[in-house]
Amino acid sequence: MWRHIASNGVTFLIVALFMLGGIILWGKQSYQAAGPLSEAICVQVDRGSNMRRVSKNLEEQGAVSSGTLFRVGADYSDKSSQLKAGSYLVEPGASMQEIVDVVTRGGASTCGTEIVYRIGVNRLSIQVRELDPSDNRYVEKAQFNPAVDEIPALYTETKADSDTRFRIAFAEGVTSWQVVDSLKGMDVLKGEVPEVPSEGALAPDSYEVKPGDNRLAVLTRMEQAQKKRIADAWAARRDDVPLKSPEELLVLASIIEKETGVARERGQVASVFVNRLNQGMKLQTDPTVIYGITKGEGVLGRGLRRSELRAETPWNTYVIPALPPTPIANPGLASLMAAGNPENTDYIFFVADGTGGHAFAVTLDEHNRNVAKWRVIEAERAADN
Known part of the structure; x- marks a missing residue:
């Protein structure tokens, strides 16, 4: 009799292990499989947020089929504690694994609202724009010339938002004096610029900055980029x-x-x-x-x-x-x-x-x-x- 009971117990244990293995395999496949999202969305991760809140948001937007499985996968991969605040673009069909990577990778936000300071040959203009996830293009919300235009309320509100991205874009052909003069007028930056960099030493491009960044540090990034470009052009x-x-x-x-x-x-x-x-x-x-x-x-x-x-x-x-x-x-x-x-x-x-x-x-x-x-x-x- 006891032998019969033991035999049944072993059989039950084996079945249970098989079932558990099947559940784990199903969970892993579901975690890595293409997700249900049909159109790109922008997911915002607030400061102090956690994976439970993020998973609920993703579930409500139809980006994941199971918030619980999303959290389990994040825990299993040791990424639950690596959540980074920001606004992130989630592509159509993104798997739970890919979404976890996106919201824990850090670095620059990939969607949401940004303020762009455009240094042109003739003027400085400020643009407030927002990424439309459906076509991955930015939609302009406001643009003005701070030298002559009234500062719109939208700019002030957007600048105060902790999730706003800031970018400086300066055109080819701008002089070093124009760059420095424009940087001095950007109140999101700090620090003095004791002298204008030599003419031609700055690489025209788009540079992401954060409120409080030092103006000299921004200029150093521009100079380093231009040195490399000059060296590459000379070599070629x-x-x-x-x-x-x-x-x-x-x-x-x-x-x-x-x-x-x-x-x-x-x-x-x-x-x-x-x-x-x-x-x-x-x-x-x-x-x-x-x-x-x-x-x-x-x-x-x-x-x-x-x-x-x-x-x-x-x-x-x-x-x-x-x-x-x-x-x-x-x-x-x-x-x-x-x-x-x-x-x-x-x-x-x-x-x-x-x-x-x-x-x-x-x-x-x-x-x-x-x-x-x-x-x-x-x-x-x-x-x-």
Whole structure:
């Protein structure tokens, strides 16, 4: 009898173990399987929150099929204590395992609301925008110029929100003085800037910052990024380009940056200046003359005078027979690469063509015809105004 009972007990234990193993296997497969989410969502993790609250939120939004299994999986992988505050994008079909990784990885938030300080060549603008998870695109909520516009209440409210992300984006062709002047006006940053970084030393890009970040630390990040870009462009340059150093490549890139905002033209503009350098011709480019007047401190805001085109400054390429002594702006990576790898052309001249681009020419006669066409366009535009 006892043998029979023992036999039944062993059988029951084996069945129970099999069932437990099956449950564990099912749980693991469910935890790793694609989730039920059909559209991307933005999940906010508040400071001081826990996996129970997060799992409930995910369950309510239809991102996980079981909040309990989500928490068990997080506990099993030792990630329950690694929850990070922020706003996170959860992609369609994300598994519980992938969602746990997202909310415990840390670093920058991947969705929600952000304030972008845009440093442009002509002005600073501030944009408040929010990510629409359905198409992974930002929707603008407000944009204003702090120098002339009234500060909207939305900006003040959003800035005070602890989950708001902050980003500084500055355009190619902005001068170092313009960058520093703009950073000084951003009240989310702190710290003094004792001197303006050298011209061309800052990499135009988008940089995420946090309230209280030091301005010098932000500038250091920009300088480090630009050093790498210059080194990469110098290493990738053509052997026949008449540039003696990375510094000369940077100078030429800054001129290219100021001469065209059309991406497909950079190689052609670079070819004009390289051809002129190879032939011992003066570069004769207006942006260098303007820099000799403003030293990069703001925008000239008017046309050049004949006397200014004849004035002897170190940057007046209508007078000096070579590259100016310093860059005239902060060029982006594309212009740096174009300076080291210009297109193979015979172009010596270019002039605006009225479309935002330029008309290029090999001979002076051809160039003069292009200039005449541009003068007609200028006259028509002046008449319309």
